[in-house]
Amino acid sequence: MSTLSTNAWKRKSMGPSVRRADTQKSSDKKVSEPPLAEEEEPAPNFVATFGSNMDDLVNFEHNFLQAPPVIPSIIEKSFQYLMTGLNTEGLFRVPGNNTVTSKVKRLMDIGRSDLVDFLANQPEMLDMPDVASLLKLYLRLLPEPLFTRALEGEFLSILEITEPEAKYAKFRQLFVQLSQLTQQVCKKLFFLFFQVSLNSYKNKMPPANIAVVFGEMAGVFTTAGTRSGDLLSWIISNYGPLFEEEDMNNATGLLLCRTFAGHDQKIIGLLSYEDYILSFDTTGVVQIWNSVTYTFYSTFLMDLELCTLPVVWNSRLWCLSRKSLRVWEMSDILDLNSSTAQYNQINLEVKTLSNLLVVNEEMWIIGDNIVVLDKENNPQVLSELPSTGKLISLVKDMVWITTVNEMIEIWDPSTKTKVKSLEGVINGTAEHILLLENLLCITGEKEKVGVMWIFEPQSCIFLKTVSSSHSGPILKAAVLQNHICTVSNDHKMIIWNSEFVELSTIPVSHSNAITQLLIFPTKNGFKMWSSSEDKTISVDFLPESYIQKINSKDHLEIKRPLKSRLPTMLPYRAAGQGDGSESLHPPGELTSSPSIPGITSTPPVANNLHLSSSEKRARYSSRRSLQPRNPEEPVTPLNTTKTIHITSPYTPPAPPPVIEETPAMASIKRQEMDLRKRSQSSNTTPKPKANHHHMSPPDSGVKEAKKSKRNSSKAPKKPKE
Structure with missing residues (x-):
């Protein structure tokens, strides 16, 4: 199939009659629809995608595209799109829509590969057969088969070798003689064909069917007809030893297999x-x-x-x-x-089931309740969860359960009792x-x-x-x-x-x-x-x-x-232990918690819903003085059920020494108390004179008088002596 030259595309795009006709046609269309390929300006010094030499096409795309691929963009974009539809039945065998593929082909043949994105449905809405048909057309129109005419005879001679390892060695010897660009294109295509064949139970395209399309009919790799198909089928079936092992040895990051x-x-x-x-x-x-x-x-x-x-x-x-x-x-x-x-x-006679776990020789099932099945499948309902359980796991011989309302419950599977509850x-x-x-x-x-x-x-x-x-x-x-x-x-x-x-x-x-x-x-x-x-x-x-x-x-x-860093972290306490938060359990029911070194156990206490505000503040104050647990102390296994109070090991400083009160100090104290009482008396009562028989220090009376005046806005004036 021939393509138009650069001058022909310029004459067609610049012709006034064609431009008017295109404008009239596009005016009837909706604005949201993508423009036709004929309305796009050709790229400067473009190289047509279909029918051109791969080296010339890659050089042009490296100069024109902002993010050019290592291989021709038509192969890279087709690969990315077709990998999302490996389960498409008849992939590569079912033909695409000629009208749609022709528009995309005309656009790429004027060097505008930057306007083609199959994953984004640009410029047209394409499906899997359309993109597969474009890829087949590009490979069929290459000037020379990928294995080159000079080496295709030697590649076909691999079919005559019976020893598998000798076949692999012969293929690797010939494959490295191809150009670097051809090797990269072949490896990309072989990987795509291999992934399609892995899903042949779904898409009905095993290696033999793919070989018929690209080997016998298209002659992409060699031009020997049936023998080309046999060679391609062998390469796809042996992709692992031919390519994958080497890729894994040379991998520097995550490699898709x-x-x-x-x-x-x-x-x-x-x-x-x-x-x-x-x-x-x-x-x-x-x-x-x-x-x-x-x-x-x-x-x-x-x-x-x-x-x-x-x-x-x-x-x-x-x-x-x-x-x-x-x-x-x-x-x-x-x-x-x-x-x-x-x-x-x-x-199971429960409303909702959400998860299950094997614990020792039993099956634990959570939902709205916790249900345990023994070896004979006899169900036993242990408890009703505060909300629907979500996750369950066996951790250090304990069953951890998370619920949808951000709660954690810890159970002892041996006694089937709840050991601890964590909230918040x-x-x-x-x-x-x-x-x-x-x-x-x-x-x-x-x-x-x-x-x-x-x-x-x-x-x-x-x-x-x-x-x-x-x-x-x-x-x-x-x-x-x-x-x-x-x-x-x-x-x-x-x-x-x-x-x-x-x-x-x-x-x-x-x-x-x-x-x-x-x-x-x-x-x-x-x-x-x-x-x-x-x-x-x-x-x-x-x-x-x-x-x-x-x-x-x-x-x-x-x-x-x-x-x-563990010793510097505060231990998290069980719910309802005097932290001012609501407990998991109704009033009167006790929460359970294991015995932890450094934390003293006290008699069980119900939750704090019945406490007054002052009592809650007192408990909150004691919470702020928590000290970290010593990690070197042995930890008691979670085999007990106790309600705990966390007491702080903090020791307050010693009070200041008590100073004995002398008679003079007692006299001054009494004078100050009498003066304070007289200042708070009735407003109509004048302030009596000071008692000169028990004279206070000169400054104390003046200070107390000023203080009483500030405290009483209606205090009488001091009488003149």
Whole structure:
């Protein structure tokens, strides 16, 4: 297909008749619609996108575009757009709309690639087949195949080699002989074809079908017809050993390895079981992946609206809905020969269910109440929560429960009794609980900023609140060696050190909130599985060298390690312990709290709702004199149920020494008292004369008279002597 020259485009754009006709046509259109390509002025000294040499096109775009890509912009923009539609059925095989693609082609052929943005629907509303057709057209119109005519015979000879390692070596030997630009374009295309083939269970485009489109029909890489298709199919199927291993060895940051787009609804999370990864969406569709080969395994339909991520217990999958609990055998779910799987349903007579947790040999379920199931699935209702429970986690042999009204309840699973209640600590929205070696981290959001609330779990003491640079709630957190990774809905991952200082911020490939993050160590780094509300699952690789790099480049000023700051932090007390706040419990019911060294236990006291204002102020004053607990003292395990008062170890200073009163001092004191009483007498009564037999010092009488005059506005004048 031929393209117009520069002079032809100038003559067409400057012709008065064409300009008037275009103006008349555009006047009938709405203002909000994008202009036609014919109305745009060509770029100076432009190079047509379609049909031109790649080197000439890249040189032009580097001079004309403000942010030029390393490869031709048509390939880069198509890649970014097509990666968002990997589950499109018949991708690359279904043709696009010729009318729409022709407008975009004419615009790019006058050098105006800056006006084309597929993700922003500019200049036209394009869908997946349209962009795929533009990419196929560009590759088909290249002056020379990507593997070049000089090397295509040697590339095709790879098919005759039977040993896999010899094939890999021959391909790498020939691939490095291509130009740097061609190598980058080929790697980008092979990665796109590989991601499309990974989702072939959804889009019906395995490597063989992609090879037919770009190999046999288009001749993009070689011009040998069927043999070209066979070569391309082999390259796509062996993308891992050919390219991915080398990329992982040379990676300097987060490297995207896989993108799975099999779900049609939002994904609520991932679950790891043996060599499989299970992903769940809100409608109960389960996608199962092989975590070793990173390939799709099967799909399982539960026909259940999930309210939280299921758990695996005793080789069974426990799934919670709003009203009931369903249990499947994992062997039935993973059996490919079984079309259906039987399940057991347990109906719980509670209003709302929200989360579940395996504690020892029992299943704890929270909602409006706390329900415990034993091995025989016998339910036991322990208590009614003050509000609907949200998160539940096993921390140091204690069950921590957060509720939607920012409360924390701590339970002893052995005695099934509440040990402690914390109120007012989580002054935001809690999203996830992460247990570290000696600390507990609850992530969430406060005033539209991602935060972490840090606790000392052994003694249930709140330490501090850590703010992050996330522009949304911290939805999930995971441990990465001795670091912490947090994710949010702002499309980035933050890595923290053990002192909760941000070391690095890494963009992620998801376009919506991340709902789960699983980290698995590998030989030279870490594989990160993440799910998102954008209906995709990503597998990324983070090299271990990157962790070492951000540690060595950590130029942030760290004041002191967190452990050294612990003694300076005040312990947070149980609700209703004389702090002037309302208790979790009604009047007369007692709150429970563990025994903590340095804090003396007193007989149980009810909440402070019945206290007077003066008594509350007195309690508040005693609260302000709290001293930190000595961290070197042993901590008593949380196995007792006591109500505590926190008493201050502060010792007031000794009172000043008492001075004995002499007779002269007593006489002066009596004179001053008599004078004060006479000054406060009736206004009509004149002030009597001073008693000269017991004369006071000359200045004392004058001072008292002036003082009494100020205190009484109607005091009589002093009589003349």
